Amino acid sequence: MTTLPSPMLxxxxxxxxxxxxxxxxxxxxxxxxxxxxxIGEGANAxxxxxxxxxxAEIIALRxxxxxxxxxxxxxxxxxxxxxxxAMCAGAISFARIGKVIYAATDPKGGAILHGPRFFQQxxxxxxxxxxxxxxxxxxxxxxxxxxxxxxx
Amino acid sequence: MTTLPSPMLxxxxxxxxxxxxxxxxxxxxxxxxxxxxxIGEGANAxxxxxxxxxxAEIIALRxxxxxxxxxxxxxxxxxxxxxxxAMCAGAISFARIGKVIYAATDPKGGAILHGPRFFQQxxxxxxxxxxxxxxxxxxxxxxxxxxxxxxx
Numbered sequence: 001m002t003t004l005p006s007p008m009l010x011x012x013x014x015x016x017x018x019x020x021x022x023x024x025x026x027x028x029x030x031x032x033x034x035x036x037x038x039i040g041e042g043a044n045a046x047x048x049x050x051x052x053x054x055x056a057e058i059i060a061l062r063x064x065x066x067x068x069x070x071x072x073x074x075x076x077x078x079x080x081x082x083x084x085x086a087m088c089a090g091a092i093s094f095a096r097i098g099k100v101i102y103a104a105t106d107p108k109g110g111a112i113l114h115g116p117r118f119f120q121q122x123x124x125x126x127x128x129x130x131x132x133x134x135x136x137x138x139x140x141x142x143x144x145x146x147x148x149x150x151x152x
Numbered sequence: 153m154t155t156l157p158s159p160m161l162x163x164x165x166x167x168x169x170x171x172x173x174x175x176x177x178x179x180x181x182x183x184x185x186x187x188x189x190x191i192g193e194g195a196n197a198x199x200x201x202x203x204x205x206x207x208a209e210i211i212a213l214r215x216x217x218x219x220x221x222x223x224x225x226x227x228x229x230x231x232x233x234x235x236x237x238a239m240c241a242g243a244i245s246f247a248r249i250g251k252v253i254y255a256a257t258d259p260k261g262g263a264i265l266h267g268p269r270f271f272q273q274x275x276x277x278x279x280x281x282x283x284x285x286x287x288x289x290x291x292x293x294x295x296x297x298x299x300x301x302x303x304x
Contacts, residue, residue, distance in 0.1 A: 046223040051214055052247035053205065054223070062203050071198040071206070086263070086270050087242025094239065095204035108275065111238070115275030116268030118238050123260065123267030 007031045007038065007079040008103060008136045014043040014056065015081045015143055021048055025143045028056035028080040030064040030073065033098070039076060040064025056080060057088035061095050072096045079133075081140035083110035089118040092128060099129040103140035159183045159190065159231040160255060160288045166195040166208065167233045167295055173200055177295045180208035180232040182216040182225065185250070191228060192216025208232060209240040213247050224248045231285075233292035235262035241270040244280060251281040255292035 007029040014027025026044040031037065042059025046052055057080050065071050075098035083106040084092060092100060102112070111118045112130055119127045159181040166179025178196040183189065194211025198204055209232050217223050227250035235258040236244060244252060254264070263270045264282055271279045 046246070050217050050221050050223050052217055052223045052225070053210055053214060053243045058205055062205060065202050065204055069202050071202050071204045073204070085242055086238045086268060086273075086275070087240075087246065090237055090239025090242065090263075091205045094198070109277070111242075111268075111275065115273040116238060116263075116270055118268055121238075121267040123238070123263065125261070 006133075006136075007036075007077075008081070008101065008133050010038065010041065011056075011079045011081050011103075012136065012139060012143070014041060015140065018043040018045065018056070019143060019147050021045070023047055025147050026056045026080065026082045028060040028078060030060045030097075031077045031079065033075070033077050039067055039073070053087065055085065055088050057084055058091055061091050061097075065095065074098070077101065078128075081136070082106050082144065083112050083114070085109050086111040086116050086118055089116075093119070093124055093126045096126050097128045099131065101131045101133050103133045103136040104144060105132065105137070158285075158288075159188075159229075160233070160253065160285055162190065162193065163208075163231045163233050163255075164288065164291060164295070166193060167292065170195040170197065170208070171295060171299050173197065175199055177299050178208040178232065178234045180212040180230060182212045182249075183229045183231065185227070185229050191219055191225070205239065207237065207240050209236055210243055213243050213249075217247065226250070229253065230280075233288070234258050234296065235264050235266070237261050238263040238268050238270055241268075245271070245276050245278045248278050249280045251283065253283045253285050255285045255288040256296060257284065257289070 019025035040063035192215035
C-alpha cells in the first residue's frame with residue numbers, strides 16, 4: 001500500500017504556476033476524501049483571466065461542480081495554500097464543502113480566522129470543518145512574501 | 153431629452169427570468185454611471201449552471217470584466233434586486249465597484265447590513281458606496297417570497 005501525497009502539495013504547485021504567470025501565488029484542490037481523487041483545481045488568475053472572481057478556490061469549486069454536474073459538492077474537501085477570503089468562504093459554504101484545509105493564514109484578507117470570520121456568522125448556513133495545515137504554511141507563506149517583495 | 157429607466161427595472165426582469173428557470177429570483181446589472189450603458193448583467197443560476205458561485209452579481213461582474221478586458225471595474229455601479237451575500241460583497245470589493253444599489257434587504261443571508269457587514273471589516277480594502285432602493289424593494293422582496301411560498 002502506498003501513501004498518497006497530500007493534496008496540499010498539488011495546491012502548492014498550482015500556486016507556483018500562478019506566480020510564474022504574474023498572479024498572486026495561491027492554489028487550490030478539491031478532493032473526494034473517500035477515494036483521494038482530485039475533482040477540481042485552480043490557480044489564482046484574476047488579472048490574466050480578466051475576472052475579479054478568479055481566485056484559486058472559486059476556479060476549483062466551479063471546475064469540480066461542472067465535472068460532477070451539481071452545484072453542491074457535499075462533503076468534498078478543499079485544500080488551499082492561503083486562508084480563504086470572504087468571497088471564497090461564501091462560495092465554499094454554498095457548495096457545501098465538508099472540510100477546508102488551508103496552509104498560510106491571511107490576517108490582511110482572510111475571512112476564516114480574520115475579519116468577518118464568515119463560518120461563525122449566523123448568516124452562514126453551512127459550516128465546513130476547518131483545519132490549518134502546519135506542515136505547509138511556511139512554504140505557502142514564503143511564496144507569497146517572495147512574490148510581493150519581488151514586485152515592490 | 154428622455155429619462156433613462158432605472159437599471160433596477162432591468163435587474164427585476166432578470167430576477168423574473170431566474171424564477172421562471174426555477175432559480176431563486178435575483179437579478180443584477182452593471183452600469184457605467186457616466187453614460188448609463190449596461191456593461192454586464194446576470195440572473196441567479198447556480199442550480200441550472202452547476203455552479204455554486206453563479207449568483208446574479210457574480211455573473212454580472214464576470215461578464216462586465218470580460219467585456220472590458222479588465223478585472224477591475226473601477227467606479228462602475230452595480231444594481232441588484234437583493235442585498236449581496238458575503239461571496240458577492242467580496243467580489244464587488246475586488247472589482248472596485250463604485251456604488252452598489254440593492255432593492256430588498258436580506259436578514260438571512262445578506263452581508264452588507266447583516267451578518268459579516270463585509271464593507272465595514274478592516275479586511276475589506278475597497279468600500280463602494282451603498283444605497284438601498286426604496287422604490288423597488290417591495291417588488292423585489294415579493295418576488296422572492298412568492299418563489300419560496302410556491303416551492304413549499
